[in-house]
Amino acid sequence: MAVRIGNIDLGEFPLLLAPMEDVSDPPFRFVCKQSGADLMYTEFISSEGLIRDAAKSRQKLDIFEYERPIGIQIFGSDIDTMREATEIASQVGPDLIDINYGCPVKNVACRGAGASLLQDIDKMTAMTKAVVEATHLPVTVKTRLGWDDNTKNIYEVAERLQDVGIQALSIHGRTRSQMYKGRADWQLIREVKRNPRVRIPIFGNGDVDSVEKAAAWRMEYEVDGIMIGRASIGYPWIFREIKHFYQTGEYLPAPTIAERVAVCRTHFEKSIQWKGEKTGIFEMRRHYANYFKGIPHFKEYRTKLVSLTSVADIHAVLDEIGEQFVMEEVA
Template sequence: MVKIGNIDLPDFPLLLAPMEDVSDPPFRAVCKANGADLMYTEFISSEGLIRDAAKSVQKLDIFEYERPIGIQLFGSDVETMGACAEIATRANPDLIDINYGCPVKNVACRGAGAALLQDIPKMVRMTEAVVKATHLPVTVKTRLGWDESTKNILEVAERLQDIGIQALTVHGRTRVQMYKGEADWTLIGRIKENPRIRIPIFGNGDIDSPEKALEYKNRYGVDGVMIGRATIGYPWIFNEIKHFLKTGEHLPAPTVADRVAVCRQHLDFSIRWKGEITGIFEMRRHYANYFKGLDNFKAYRMQLVQAGTYTELLRILEEVSEQYAEAELA
């Protein structure tokens, strides 16, 4: 069993990465149903939360079926992050997570996210402010460093543990790398080998198959893995990894009927959460991912993104299920 503060997780838990414009409650719902052990909200701007900005406040929405669930915060001001942690705590998550890993320009160039990797003393002060502002476990997600010459994650892990974080997730790239190239987990493994480190260490980056999850588990000794891009349109990956770790065998790939069923569940949650108009609109970004790899799917994808009513979408999805089921049987 892996423990984060008072949260009990299974051995080698699988975490859903917080992804902007992806990891909203509807997406988290289908990932939870398909085996995710710990999930996080999309990252929330501390400045937006302090200003009571509608988009930031809405990201605080969490539901009982999601637990354990963490609210992830990012910001550039130490005092604001502390105040923001108090607000997030009132939303009653299971933990608070701090984002020191987001590499995108409009976050990092404002001194937030991965930018803090250039100022470790400030990162420590900010983390301490958040730890003091909440009774909940505080965790951190970060990267190896800002660039090749500043891979300071070994120092960061010790210093953040010393001021009270309860778990650390490390993405195996620098900020400069963004999402390019192959993630390097070598330093993540070295954190786990450090006898001073007592908290759970989770690895993140390029986990896209059961085989890779098992290989990295064995090679680097991490307590669990966080999965991001490989879950988009494919929430089945969580249960596929669990089954493979347990049995050494693969679960059958989802059929087109399975894809349609989970896509419809996602759509239903989206409409329940944001209403029919917004729920349908925000679902449009997901169809290509759910049906990736299907031959001649472009015409159906265009119909799905152009459909304006729930009834019309159900009709199209039913037609997809029937058309491709015939092809699977052929």
Template sequence: MVKIGNISLGEFPLLLAPMEDVSDPPFRLVCKENGADLMYTEFISSEGLIRHAAKSVQKLDIFEYERPIGIQLFGSDVETMGECAKIATNAHPDLIDINYGCPVKNVACRGAGAALLQDIPKMVEMTSAVVQATHLPVTVKTRLGWNDETKNVEEVAERLQDVGIQALTVHGRTRAQMYKGEADWTLIAKIKENPRIKIPIFGNGDIDSPEKALEYRNRFGIDGIMIGRAAIGYPWIFNEIKHYFATGEKLPAPSIEQRVEAARKHLTFSIKWKGERLGILEMRRHYSNYFKGLPNFKEHRMRLVQSLDINEIMDILNQIPVIFEGFVLEKQVIKVEYAGVD
């Protein structure tokens, strides 16, 4: 049984990665219903939260159906991160996560995210400040290192465990790699094999099928897997992996009707959470992901993204199974680079 503090996650949990502009409550809803064991908010700027910026504060929204749920914070100032941990704790998540992995320029070049991999003492100090500021379990997500010459994640794992983190997720790329090349899980396995390490170690990077999930579980011995881009437009991946682990058989790809139902549910909650106009606008980025691979879908997508009438949008969605009746849509892996996928 894998546990983070007192949070029980089962024998081999599947985690949904925090993704900026993706993993908001509506998206988390469809992932939770399809087997995600632990989810995180979009990453929240400590500077924005300390200033009570509306966008940062709204990201604190969590719902009972999501539990267990973690709030992820990022920042470059030790004191501010400690204060933000207190604010996040008051939103009543199940844990607090620190982002030391985001590689994008506007985060790393401000001394946050993966930039802390260049300053391990400051990373340790910041982590300690967050741990001391909350009664909740604190976890960390990071990368292998800043570049190929400074792969220091083994040292990071030991030192952050020493100051109190209760789980670590490692993306198998350096900051220099961004999202390119193949993720290297060998260092993640070394951390897990280290007799000093007692906390759960989760692997992240390139898991896009049940077969690969099983291979990496057996090959690298990690405690669980975090999935990011492969869940975009395809929340079924969590249950597909669990079914494959249990039976050795693959579930059939979701039907077009199931895809429409997921999109409809996603849209409905988006409107409930953000209001009709904003909910409709923010859903627009997801349609092409849910229906990726459908031939000649552009016309229908354009109608979906141009309308602000909820009844018209629902009618368009309801027409899709009829228009594409009999078409079998296999899984399409989404390879879009989102800022918060670290």
């Protein structure tokens, strides 16, 4: 049976690209969409930044037709500000609005936003209700199991947020105090899914880094879909590989060097188009090592790629990588 959020049909086993700060921008989303991501989100956007018309926050509202369905994710600590930011975000025409109640980093959580709201479920519920009432779009939420081991309150959170109108919930299987350490606990995610009161789709997130894990956990933990974050960085092929494995039980061959170069080049070109030459070149530097992970003697090429400042020079190095390693693959 197809999983739905409002009128959005996500198919039987949706794979979601997690919103990741400084990663899931339009160039990265483009290559993930090409590889089969079913639902994607913008990087999280500060509600205060939107209201102040801050350039960085406004730029994150950029969405494109090829990305649909696409959600805009917002965060904040003030209910009125979140309401106003929801109205602004809704005007650019996304398919849904997502609220971030999961970000664990200090400058978000310690300002009363992100995962901090897990310490005040009443405020979280009131804020969610305000967002739902401020838009005609479906509202979804991404959060964690709780603030720490003593307050794993996700069961209550799921019920209360559903009651005020959210239409799907993504749960990262860690507490805020865990940050990204330790193992994600998917058993608690399954308990939420099994709660007879919970009728909305539940998506699991955390530690999904292989096709086997994605397919097995989907069945074992009974989630409606899986959200993938860090495992997709430099490896957008994970979406198509999971889908193929889930449908056939067979593994797709890993991307060839030529494919890696081609997708890395596409990502680079989109980065230049969206951000301009200087910023596009600079921000792409964080991705090269991931695209070519595991390739022997790649270090010298990486050193070149992260130091060059000319588009033509970077294309030339990508050409060189393609020629060099394709010859080795053939040999």
